[in-house]
Amino acid sequence: MTAAAGGRIVELREISLPLVAPFRTSFGVQTSRRILLARAELDGVQGWGECVAGDEPTYSAEFVDGAALVIRAELLPRLSAQGAVAAGSVSDVLAGVKGHAMAKAALEMALLDAELRATGRSFAAHLGATRTRIPSGVSVGIHPTLDDLLGAVSRYVAEGYARIKLKIEPGWDLEPVAAVRALIGPDLPLQVDANTAYTRDDIDHLCRLDAFDLLLVEQPLPEDDLLGHAQLAARSATPVCLDETIVSVTSAADAIELGACEVVNIKPGRVGGYLTARRIHDLCVDRGVPAWCGGMLETGIGRAANAGLAALDGFTLPGDISASARFWERDIVVGPITVTDGQIAVPTGPGFGFEVDLDVLDEVTTWVERLT
Numbered sequence: 001m002t003a004a005a006g007g008r009i010v011e012l013r014e015i016s017l018p019l020v021a022p023f024r025t026s027f028g029v030q031t032s033r034r035i036l037l038a039r040a041e042l043d044g045v046q047g048w049g050e051c052v053a054g055d056e057p058t059y060s061a062e063f064v065d066g067a068a069l070v071i072r073a074e075l076l077p078r079l080s081a082q083g084a085v086a087a088g089s090v091s092d093v094l095a096g097v098k099g100h101a102m103a104k105a106a107l108e109m110a111l112l113d114a115e116l117r118a119t120g121r122s123f124a125a126h127l128g129a130t131r132t133r134i135p136s137g138v139s140v141g142i143h144p145t146l147d148d149l150l151g152a153v154s155r156y157v158a159e160g161y162a163r164i165k166l167k168i169e170p171g172w173d174l175e176p177v178a179a180v181r182a183l184i185g186p187d188l189p190l191q192v193d194a195n196t197a198y199t200r201d202d203i204d205h206l207c208r209l210d211a212f213d214l215l216l217v218e219q220p221l222p223e224d225d226l227l228g229h230a231q232l233a234a235r236s237a238t239p240v241c242l243d244e245t246i247v248s249v250t251s252a253a254d255a256i257e258l259g260a261c262e263v264v265n266i267k268p269g270r271v272g273g274y275l276t277a278r279r280i281h282d283l284c285v286d287r288g289v290p291a292w293c294g295g296m297l298e299t300g301i302g303r304a305a306n307a308g309l310a311a312l313d314g315f316t317l318p319g320d321i322s323a324s325a326r327f328w329e330r331d332i333v334v335g336p337i338t339v340t341d342g343q344i345a346v347p348t349g350p351g352f353g354f355e356v357d358l359d360v361l362d363e364v365t366t367w368v369e370r371l372t
């Protein structure tokens with residue numbers, strides 16, 4: 001295979017960033033994040049990629065140390081063998097390595113950012129996206145008490161978020177959802193995310209969520225339980241949305257076809273990159289299935305990229321693209337994302353449209369490996 005001309009990955013770096021408050025989901029609690037970044041160069045122009053793998057393999061099989069290892073030992077040698085690699089060739093060049101979508105996505109992202117910056121184009125313009133503002137949703141973790149949860153939701157409502165998502169798990173579902181619905185009233189869009197915490201035995205219980213007029217229930221069952229999700233979708237009025245299950249265009253098409261997925265959460269890292277995410281978006285448009293852009297507690301690098309992607313018309317529901325200050329005291333980009341009237345401005349600058357704050361970046365860096 002001859003890859004089209006493109007850039008090279010020149011640096012791998014790990015940073016550590018504290019969260020403003022603990023974020024608890026059904027798979028664990030996070031108080032800070034270690035994040036792997038890749039830097040690419042093309043004709044002297046820099047590009048950055050962010051790997052969304054978590055500290056531990058608890059959301060999916062990927063995790064920071066595993067991603068760093070597979071990038072060094074398997075992915076970079078395959079890219080280097082091509083010389084320079086165009087972002088559009090990365091998924092083909094790396095196809096021989098099974099899995100590791102988040103590691104692959106970070107490399108494709110860095111190369112794509114460099115390519116777009118080298119030609120002065122924004123990612124949204126590259127995609128042909130025309131929206132300049134997108135609605136912002138916020139993901140709210142599991143709280144120690146109902147009072148704490150209601151306090152947090154009140155603050156997000158006051159900040160103007162266009163949609164609230166509550167993390168749920170067995171023992172933290174009907175009661176908090178009822179209380180939040182009562183607090184916010186009937187009109188503010190509300191949805192829930194279980195991160196695989198339930199089983200098929202809970203289908204009757206999950207159907208009781210129908211009382212709260214939710215936009216959707218996200219990934220209630222394990223990622224490989226397509227049949228269970230189809231059974232739930234057939235029984236519940238609340239649309240079933242899949243996150244963890246959707247790892248490729250094929251898995252999205254199949255889940256939709258089988259009636260297991262009525263709404264798609266599109267996360268670029270989970271599917272191997274922004275270019276595949278775009279193809280899943282196009283599939284959703286073709287099938288008439290609503291889609292929205294998920295989040296993985298990204299820094300301003302990944303969030304800017306998500307906002308560009310979410311500017312595509314097929315993202316018909318608000319995404320998990322909240323203000324930088326919702327998670328970070330200090331972001332690693334200049335001019336991090338803010339929410340105004342429940343909306344976020346789609347970046348218009350070259351590449352993914354962020355500007356890395358190199359001073360902050362150096363302060364939070366744990367290690368750097370230069371690759372040239």
Ligand code: OSB
Nearest residue numbers: 059139195294295296297298320
């Ligand atoms: O399931 O959507 C999820 C964060 C980390 C891992 C998985 C998920 C989440 C979120 C946060 O819900 C969304 C965000 O980044 O704002």
Ligand code: MG
Nearest residue numbers: 193218219243
């Ligand atoms: Mg989710």
